[in-house]
Structures are given as C-alpha cells and as structure tokens.
Amino acid sequence: MSLDGNAIAGLLFAVFGEEMTTATGVCASCGMASQVAELRVYLRAPGAVARCSRCENVVMVLVEIRGVTCVDLRGLAALEPAV
Ligand SMILES: [Zn+2]
Secondary structure (H helix, E strand, O other): OOEEHHHHHHHHHHHHOOOOOOOEEEEOOOOOEEEHHHOEEEEEOOEEEEEOOOOOOEEEEEEEEOOEEEEEOOOEEEEEOOO
16 A cells, blocks of 8 residues: 655755655656656555656655654655755
C-alpha cells in the first residue's frame, strides 16, 4: 500500500527546514514534474521511499539514523521550492 508525499512532510521539513510537499520535483527517469505531495510513498522502517507516480522510479529515499534524517535524492533531476 502506498501513501502520498504528505506522509513524509514531517521528515522533509526536518531536513530542509521548510515545507516541501508543495515543492516541485522532476523525475530523473521520465522527466515528469510533480509536487512532492503527489509522489507515491512507501514507508519502510527505518525510513521511507518516494517513487514517481508515472514511472515508479525511486526519486527519494529517506532514512533516519540515530535521530538524523538522511535523504538520497539521486532519482530527482531537480527539486524546486514552491514560489
Ligand atoms: Zn518518472
């Protein structure tokens, strides 16, 4: 079962220091631009994986290690804050 990007809003806020669900991410695989809130999110302890809603490419991996959240954004071609 997948959730949407709102499920990782708190984690992203902790990392970026701002609200990221309305930021626009561009999938590095298919080029689709979508709001973080529209990504397909799978929660897996101790972290979460966000996938492109079109091609299922993994665009974000968040892992919490000893209270510090690490983010892997290699699946994103771009991540732009909302204007
Ligand atoms: Zn994609």
